Amino acid sequence: MSRLMLITLSFLFSHISNFGDTHAKQLCRPKQRDVLLEFKDEFETPNSHDSCFVNNLNRHPRMKSWMYNKDCCDWDGIKCDLKSGEVIELDLSFSCLHGHTSLFKLKNLPSLNSLSLSHNNLSGEVLFSIGNLSHLTFLDLSNNLFSGGIPLSIGNLSHLASLDLSDNYFSGEISSLTENLPHLTTLGLSNNHFGGKIPFSVGNLSLLTILGLSNNNFDGEIPSSFASLNRLNTLMFRDNNLSGKFPTALLNLTKLSILGISYNHFTGTLPANINSLSNLLYFDASVNSFSGTLPAAFFAISSLRYLDMSNNQLNGTLEFGNVSSSSNNLVSLFLGNNNFRGPIPVSISKLANLVILNISNYNVQGGPVDFSIFSPIKGLTQLYISHLNTTTTIDLNAVLSLHLKSISILDLSGNHVSTTNKSSVANQPLQRLSSLSLSDCGITEFPDILTRLENRMTELHIPNNKIKGQVPGWLWTLIRYVNLSNNTFNGFETPTTKSPSSVTYLFASDNNFTGEIPSFICTLDSLDTLDLSNNNFNGPIPRCIGNLKSNLSRLILRQNRLSGSLPENIYGNLISLDVGNNQLVGKLPRSLIHSSTLEVLNVESNMINDSFPFWLTSLQNLQILVLRSNAFHGSIQQQTRFAKLRIMDISRNNFSGTLPSVFFSSWTAMSTLDEEQDEEMYMGSGYYHDSMVLMNKGVAMELVRILKIYTAVDFSGNKLEGEIPNSIGLLKELRVLNLSSNAFSRRIPPSLGDLKALESLDVSRNKLSGGIPQELGSLSYLSHMNFSHNHLAGLVPGGTQFRTQGCSSFDDNDGLFGPALDEVCRRTNPERDETPLEPEREGEHEEEVLSWVAAGVGFVPGIIFGFTIGCMLISYRPEWFVNIFGPSRRRRASTTAR
Numbered sequence: 086m087s088r089l090m091l092i093t094l095s096f097l098f099s100h101i102s103n104f105g106d107t108h109a110k111q112l113c114r115p116k117q118r119d120v121l122l123e124f125k126d127e128f129e130t131p132n133s134h135d136s137c138f139v140n141n142l143n144r145h146p147r148m149k150s151w152m153y154n155k156d157c158c159d160w161d162g163i164k165c166d167l168k169s170g171e172v173i174e175l176d177l178s179f180s181c182l183h184g185h186t187s188l189f190k191l192k193n194l195p196s197l198n199s200l201s202l203s204h205n206n207l208s209g210e211v212l213f214s215i216g217n218l219s220h221l222t223f224l225d226l227s228n229n230l231f232s233g234g235i236p237l238s239i240g241n242l243s244h245l246a247s248l249d250l251s252d253n254y255f256s257g258e259i260s261s262l263t264e265n266l267p268h269l270t271t272l273g274l275s276n277n278h279f280g281g282k283i284p285f286s287v288g289n290l291s292l293l294t295i296l297g298l299s300n301n302n303f304d305g306e307i308p309s310s311f312a313s314l315n316r317l318n319t320l321m322f323r324d325n326n327l328s329g330k331f332p333t334a335l336l337n338l339t340k341l342s343i344l345g346i347s348y349n350h351f352t353g354t355l356p357a358n359i360n361s362l363s364n365l366l367y368f369d370a371s372v373n374s375f376s377g378t379l380p381a382a383f384f385a386i387s388s389l390r391y392l393d394m395s396n397n398q399l400n401g402t403l404e405f406g407n408v409s410s411s412s413n414n415l416v417s418l419f420l421g422n423n424n425f426r427g428p429i430p431v432s433i434s435k436l437a438n439l440v441i442l443n444i445s446n447y448n449v450q451g452g453p454v455d456f457s458i459f460s461p462i463k464g465l466t467q468l469y470i471s472h473l474n475t476t477t478t479i480d481l482n483a484v485l486s487l488h489l490k491s492i493s494i495l496d497l498s499g500n501h502v503s504t505t506n507k508s509s510v511a512n513q514p515l516q517r518l519s520s521l522s523l524s525d526c527g528i529t530e531f532p533d534i535l536t537r538l539e540n541r542m543t544e545l546h547i548p549n550n551k552i553k554g555q556v557p558g559w560l561w562t563l564i565r566y567v568n569l570s571n572n573t574f575n576g577f578e579t580p581t582t583k584s585p586s587s588v589t590y591l592f593a594s595d596n597n598f599t600g601e602i603p604s605f606i607c608t609l610d611s612l613d614t615l616d617l618s619n620n621n622f623n624g625p626i627p628r629c630i631g632n633l634k635s636n637l638s639r640l641i642l643r644q645n646r647l648s649g650s651l652p653e654n655i656y657g658n659l660i661s662l663d664v665g666n667n668q669l670v671g672k673l674p675r676s677l678i679h680s681s682t683l684e685v686l687n688v689e690s691n692m693i694n695d696s697f698p699f700w701l702t703s704l705q706n707l708q709i710l711v712l713r714s715n716a717f718h719g720s721i722q723q724q725t726r727f728a729k730l731r732i733m734d735i736s737r738n739n740f741s742g743t744l745p746s747v748f749f750s751s752w753t754a755m756s757t758l759d760e761e762q763d764e765e766m767y768m769g770s771g772y773y774h775d776s777m778v779l780m781n782k783g784v785a786m787e788l789v790r791i792l793k794i795y796t797a798v799d800f801s802g803n804k805l806e807g808e809i810p811n812s813i814g815l816l817k818e819l820r821v822l823n824l825s826s827n828a829f830s831r832r833i834p835p836s837l838g839d840l841k842a843l844e845s846l847d848v849s850r851n852k853l854s855g856g857i858p859q860e861l862g863s864l865s866y867l868s869h870m871n872f873s874h875n876h877l878a879g880l881v882p883g884g885t886q887f888r889t890q891g892c893s894s895f896d897d898n899d900g901l902f903g904p905a906l907d908e909v910c911r912r913t914n915p916e917r918d919e920t921p922l923e924p925e926r927e928g929e930h931e932e933e934v935l936s937w938v939a940a941g942v943g944f945v946p947g948i949i950f951g952f953t954i955g956c957m958l959i960s961y962r963p964e965w966f967v968n969i970f971g972p973s974r975r976r977r978a979s980t981t982a983r
């Protein structure tokens with residue numbers, strides 16, 4: 086929702102940059118023509134078959150029309166002064182230009198006042214020479230790959246009125262702009278890496294009407310000098326590290342219509358006289374730490390249409406003041422995830438123009454919720470009202486047929502909802518409902534009010550309830566997305582009608598399904614994602630799933646009791662195939678290579694009996710390969726070419742023989758950081774995210790989501806022998822390496838010291854000899870390691886990471902010594918004397934696992950935004966720890982709180 090404004094901003098800019106295409110006939114000056122042709126020669130000439138053009142109809146190779154024998158004032162992208170014939174505007178936006186450019190040549194166009202190079206792939210630093218273009222009033226370099234700081238010489242562009250640098254990789258401070266460009270009316274700096282404080286001198290830009298600073302690293306408070314920018318209309322600070330109280334200086338900006346300060350660290354209360362901003366249309370302060378009450382003055386701003394205060398710590402009761410339906414134009418109101426309490430005020434019905442309302446997590450303190458207060462809001466189509474802490478049961482049928490007749494999206498998750506009361510229901514059809522979320526509502530019966538849907542519904546979320554019996558057969562033609570997971574369904578009704586199914590996503594994991602996977606599933610021919618994991622299905626995987634192969638991209642059948650072999654005929658467009666934890670036998674089907682899109686293949690914990698699948702290397706998108714705990718066997722004595730592989734777990738099989746020294750040398754995804762800027766942080770996309778279980782030392786850790794930058798190699802528990810391949814040192818992005826419980830011999834390759842990202846290293850239970858390479862001492866992320874049960878000797882490296890291991894990590898070797906070892910073993914030994922052996926061991930075991938978990942998590946904060954660590958910790962299912970460690974939960978708390 087708030088992304089909207091970012092888009093609007095660049096939208097504004099891209100429209101400002103559109104030049105008129107009226108060309109009067111006038112002759113171009115030959116000297117200026119030559120300058121332009123020289124400038125053109127700096128670029129590789131893109132032809133119209135360039136993939137950049139092919140993929141994007143907006144783009145257009147303007148320079149193609151630049152020919153010596155034509156009047157340069159007629160060239161595409163050029164505008165000349167009507168009288169003098171001098172070039173005054175140059176527009177090369179959307180022209181598929183790339184590489185570096187020196188703007189220096191343009192110096193010889195003395196009347197050039199407008200230059201746009203936006204939406205290209207130009208890179209490098211903007212040269213000092215930019216100062217030569219001192220007549221420019223309009224400069225647009227947005228949407229390129231420019232980097233580096235802003236050159237001081239930009240101060241020479243003293244006539245500049247509009248400057249757009251947004252969507253690049255610029256960094257550094259911005260004071261050279263604010264101090265020297267007093268005529269700016271538009272300044273776009275969003276989506277860069279600018280940082281530092283917003284300079285006080287920003288107050289010099291008193292003509293500014295649009296200022297975009299979103300998505301940078303600005304910190305500190307907003308300077309009071311903002312008060313003098315009284316022409317500002319649009320001000321966006323979204324997604325920075327700004328802090329302090331709501332800047333009262335902003336209250337002076339009475340022309341302000343768009344103000345976005347979301348995703349920062351603002352605290353304190355909002356000013357009660359916020360209605361000083363009497364022209365406000367859009368206000369977004371979500372995801373901050375504002376506290377106190379929501380000023381009723383917001384509702385006195387008659388221009389306000391969009392208000393987002395969600396995800397703050399506002400408290401008290403909501404009050405709307407004496408708002409009247411006629412003066413209030415609010416369309417979107419987001420107040421979810423605050424600490425509001427008390428009854429939902431009846432006066433909310435005076436916000437008569439509302440279309441979207443989110444008051445999720447409003448704490449009604451056990452009281453009832455009266456849905457009739459929403460009835461007067463005729464246009465309300467989206468209502469998010471989850472987790473209200475009401476003790477009264479919400480009657481779904483009454484809500485849908487009496488109070489929210491035109492609702493399209495309704496979220497009642499986390500409230501107690503009843504679907505059974507049929508008497509209150511008038512028999513009218515459901516007209517607009519398109520998405521219904523009823524997660525965790527204590528529902529015991531399937532809501533059959535949905536049989537009265539007039540149109541297909543988009544989404545039904547009904548997981549985490551207690552619905553028993555069979556999944557109704559009428560569902561499949563009515564809904565596109567169905568989430569039924571974590572209920573107690575035990576079967577599927579055979580579909581009643583023959584009309585084509587619309588179900589595209591079916592999530593039915595964690596239920597009580599038994600018997601064979603029903604063959605009607607094979608008639609759901611729009612299926613993209615099928616997740617039947619964690620049930621009691623048995624029998625073979627139905628061959629008829631092959632009927633779905635043109636659409637099916639995720640097939641998740643893990644944790645059932647499926648038997649037989651993997652079918653040959655089902656692989657077409659699969660992206661994820663997870664059949665782990667079943668009783669499958671036979672070989673991996675060779676026809677898998679037809680799924681060239683495959684990214685995740687997980688067959689762990691079955692009885693698959695095959696040799697190493699070298700042929701999988703032809704799947705050039707494969708990122709995660711898990712063969713753990715099967716009966717794979719034979720040698721892997723070939724170089725493998727897994728270009729995108731990031732997680733490879735072939736542990737607990739019977740692989741044997743030596744690995745060639747070049748074994749890892751073509752695993753490019755683990756050897757270079759992918760510079761590609763990826764929106765998705767986790768494997769999977771949209772509705773589906775991959776999950777997996779990683780093992781360490783016999784303990785499983787469930788990753789509910791897999792970070793895309795996660796990398797692991799686990800070859801443990803096989804019979805591999807010979808030297809550890811030296812090429813392991815090429816996997817510079819590797820984070821977890823487990824080679825334990827094999828028969829590796831000879832020395833540990835010093836190239837391990839090149840694995841600068843390594844966090845966990847286990848080479849225990851092999852026949853390694855020689856010393857521990859001193860290079861390992863400098864690996865600063867290496868927080869867990871195990872060298873025990875080998876024949877190692879010599880000096881243990883002295884790095885800090887070595888000094889924080891348990892003594893047992895070095896146990897049972899031939900002759901390790903050194904101050905680091907003395908330190909770790911002196912630390913643990915006295916304890917060993919005092920406490921009984923068993924509990925101590927358990928504790929140590931726990932610590933190892935936890936430090937490994939920490940390794941899995943610990944790399945996150947430096948690399949990704951701070952909130953990720955929260956997500957990661959939440960996504961470790963706590964029950965897992967409880968199951969394994971029984972009552973000893975205290976330590977987990979302390980580890981995760983770190």
Ligand SMILES: *[C@@H]1O[C@H](CO)[C@@H](O)[C@H](O)[C@H]1NC(C)=O
Binds near residue numbers: 181205
């Ligand atoms: C920039 O380059 C990337 C990859 O080389 C390409 O996909 C994209 O279309 C290019 N964008 C522009 C604006 O030329």
Ligand SMILES: *[C@@H]1O[C@H](CO)[C@@H](O)[C@H](O)[C@H]1NC(C)=O
Binds near residue numbers: 189213214216238
């Ligand atoms: C003009 O460009 C040249 C070459 O990059 C540079 O040396 C010079 O300082 C520039 N002049 C100004 C005023 O920026």
Ligand SMILES: *[C@@H]1O[C@H](CO)[C@@H](O)[C@H](O)[C@H]1NC(C)=O
Binds near residue numbers: 216237238240241
């Ligand atoms: C251009 O910029 C340079 C570097 O900031 C500065 O030394 C020079 O005085 C400026 N020239 C003009 C004409 O402003």
Ligand SMILES: *[C@@H]1O[C@H](CO)[C@@H](O)[C@H](O)[C@H]1NC(C)=O
Binds near residue numbers: 287
């Ligand atoms: C710019 O701002 C600074 C700091 O606010 C001030 O000292 C300076 O006089 C201002 N310059 C102009 C030209 O307004």
Ligand SMILES: *[C@@H]1O[C@H](CO)[C@@H](O)[C@H](O)[C@H]1NC(C)=O
Binds near residue numbers: 312313337
């Ligand atoms: C801001 O507004 C207050 C009250 O309207 C006024 O006293 C003050 O001078 C204004 N500040 C500036 C810098 O315009």
Ligand SMILES: *[C@@H]1O[C@H](CO)[C@@H](O)[C@H](O)[C@H]1NC(C)=O
Binds near residue numbers: 377378401
């Ligand atoms: C609301 O929050 C403020 C600031 O955190 C606090 O002082 C006040 O007591 C809270 N009020 C209620 C009703 O919880």
Ligand SMILES: *[C@@H]1O[C@H](CO)[C@@H](O)[C@H](O)[C@H]1NC(C)=O
Binds near residue numbers: 448450452474476
């Ligand atoms: C929910 O409401 C009850 C009153 O019924 C109250 O005691 C409890 O603290 C509330 N829960 C939360 C999380 O505030």
Ligand SMILES: *[C@@H]1O[C@H](CO)[C@@H](O)[C@H](O)[C@H]1NC(C)=O
Binds near residue numbers: 525
């Ligand atoms: C399953 O649903 C119940 C509520 O019915 C909930 O308490 C539990 O946490 C859910 N389990 C999972 C794994 O989400």
Ligand SMILES: *[C@@H]1O[C@H](CO)[C@@H](O)[C@H](O)[C@H]1NC(C)=O
Binds near residue numbers: 573
């Ligand atoms: C799930 O199925 C098993 C046997 O199939 C049965 O014993 C159990 O009671 C069922 N659970 C529920 C909640 O229906």
